[in-house]
Amino acid sequence: MLSLLVLLGTLGVWDRYLNFLQAEELPDSASVDSLEVMAQRYREQVQPIVKAKCFACHSATEERPFFYHVPLVSYVSQPYVDEKIQRARVNFDVANDFPYRRRSSALEFIFKIQHAVEANAMPPLAYKTLHLGHALSSAERELILRWAAETSISLERSGTQEVRPSIAGIPSEELPHVIAKGIIAACPPAAPDDEEARDLCAERLKGFDVLRDAMKEPFLWSRQKYEGDFGFEHTSATFMNPLVWRTVYMSIFSFESNYRVEKIGGLTIIHLPYHFRNKLDPGSFPYPFWHQPAKWDAYQTTVELLLVMKQDRVIGALRSAESDESRPRVHREWDHEWTWRGKDGGEEPHFTLYQNLFSRENPHVQDLDRSYRRLSEAFRKHNCLACHDPENAAGMRILELFNFPNQALAGRNRILRILQDNEMPPLGGIKDEQHRAELLTLAKDFQQHANDALRFENENYVIQDEVAAK
Structure with a gap:
């Protein structure tokens, strides 16, 4: 069972981050400070409190409670304390400075602190009981929350400064309808085993310039958990590259003509009734969805695709929570292989x-293919693909897939940043600097070739997650 520490990281923090991606534009009165100024304010106001109250668990300090060293008791206390510290550090390691090099990392850092303090969950009760004086005072809580609120507003405001031109000169109120009609024309109803119809749908969507120019990267893809809830904060979303999503994922659906557009707060929702092409050859799917029978069943019975738009940009898509249990189904068994060889000896899927x-x-x-395979092989050596595959063994709320070539495109910028900051694997990153340097070289090579290939296809998106500082 996951501890409270892990839940704070995987639930509350990602809820806030996903809400941020969907948030309405902030008021003009919001201040905007540089990341360096934000970092200095953290060092002066918050870091002294964090060092005094959080370092015992959320850093590599050798400090341990008295009962850790008591003979006999230590047989129980040491494994317990070590496990708690390990989980705490995996969730949130505060030994380093405020991560001001990159806006998204800074937001994640702020949200973790803010969520823990608001919930009065940190330090946890058991720790406070054994460490008198380590509870946050009212003044400390107020100072941290004020810093978090002011800094997150400044960060969010800094991300809304760009003026985004209209898509092909289409007025905002007409854009959702143009997108919906274009998708329906590209992928009309067809037999669920019609490979040619799927290929034609994919090719048309690839060339659908209006949809391409409206999409953000990374693109969020998930299943709606509750009818009427169009946010991603209650889902396990996957980061996708827009070209990959619309040509590889969207093309496995055929669409009916009776779409509708709905306004929900600051979001615009395009409802696209669909039918799933469940009789395609196994290699025609992005990966074997049937590795989880419930997922495969949901793909077959769900009735709508929901495109989520914010400020004239499509930020993500959801398979609706509404289902039609009478729809015909195809049974498939998974052989526990993500990839395989087809009848002609070629790679599948x-x-x-x-x-x-x-x-x-x-x-x-x-x-690009050569650079991906080299990077993938290096990742395999470091066991990265044990978590970054569709099985999601780590239970990540935001999943990035690296075990398939096209799906790794969405992570080409983030991979580089993670390696530069040495954030993965948890608890200190890669220990061998030579290995990390080799991975960095491979990641830069992959990023360069990926960007070159995407630019050739005119795949130039609004990037939500900026590249790490050079």
Whole structure:
């Protein structure tokens, strides 16, 4: 069972971060400070409190409670304390400075502190009982929360400064309708086993410039948990590259003509009734969805695709929570293999390969494929793919897939930042600097070839998650 510490990180923090991605634009009165100024304010106001009250668990300090060293008791106390500290550090390691090099990392850091203090969950009760004087005072709680609120507002405001031009000159009120009609025209109803119809749908969506230009990266993809809830904060979302999502994922659906557009607060929702192409060849799916029978069943019975728009940009998509249990189903058994060889000896699923994603004229595909395979092999050595696959063994709320070529595109910038800051694997990152340097070289190579290939296809998006500082 996950501890409270892990829950704070995987639930509350990502809820706030996903809410931030969907939030309405902040008022003009909000202040905007540089990241360096925010970091200095953290060092002066918050870090002294954090060091006094949090370092015992959330850092690599050798400090241990008295009962850790008591003979006989230590047989029980040491494994217990070590496990708690390990979980605490995996969730939130405060030994370093405020992560001001990158806006999204800074937001995540703020939200973790803010959530813990608001819930009065940190330090936890058991710790406060054994460490008198380590509870946060009212003045300390007020100072931390004020700093978190002011800094997060400044960060969020700094992300809304750009003026985004309209999409192909289409007025905002008409854009959702143009997108919906274009998708329906690209992927009309067809037999669930019609491979040609799926291929044509994918090709049309690839060339649908209005949808392409409206999409953000990373693109959020998940299933709606509750009818009427169009946020991603209650879901386990996956970060996707927009080209990959609309050509590889969206094309496994065919769409009816009776769409509708709905306004919910600051969001616009495009409802697209669909039918799932459940009789395609196994290699025509992005990966074997049937690795989880419930997921495969949900794909077959769900009735709508929901495109979520904010400020004229499509930020993500949801398979609706509404289902039709009378829809015909196809039973599939998973053989516990993510990849396999087809009858012709080729790699499957073939829709995950760059050669099937990019145009034949794209001169960067071979270099991109080679750079991905080198990086993937290095990741495998460090056991990264044990978590970053569709099985999601770590239970991450935000999942990034690295075990398939095209799905790794969404992480090309974040991979580099994680390696530069040495944040993964948890608890100190990669210990061997030579290995980390090798991975950094491979990651930079992959990022460069990926960007070159995407630019050739005119896949230039509004990037939600900026690249790490050089």
